[in-house]
Amino acid sequence: MLPEGLYKRRRGHNNTPPSVLLILTNCIVLAVLIQLFIGCSTINNFFWIAIGILALYNVYNIRRNREEYNKLNVIVYIVSILIMLFLFYYYSNQPHNC
Incomplete structure (x- = not known):
């Protein structure tokens, strides 16, 4: 049989680390x-504004959860940012249907 407290452990999904949620x-x-x-030839200015807001959210979230970010979490966060930069350049250089 299932243990009695099995479904009580994940109430509200509070066990997901903030670093995973940020990524x-x-x-x-x-x-x-x-x-x-x-777009086809240019990048809209709102894209850069939204990226700036996302960067401010990242700074806020990292400062709020300072104890969560140990060396491994920082490395994973930096790798995820590098992968996102690669995907940005990859998709922006692909031919678009204009």
Whole structure:
């Protein structure tokens, strides 16, 4: 049989680390921004404004959860940012249907 307290442990999904939530938020926001604001010849200015707001959110979130970011989490965060930069340049250089 199942243990009695099995379903009580994950109440509200409070066990997801803030670093994972930040990386997922960055990936989702960047994917939406790339789809909406990268055109055939230029990049819309709202894209850069939204990226700036996302950067401010990252700084706020990292400062708020300072104890969460140990050396491994910082390395994973930096790798995720580098992967997102690569995806940005890859998708912006692809031919678009104009």
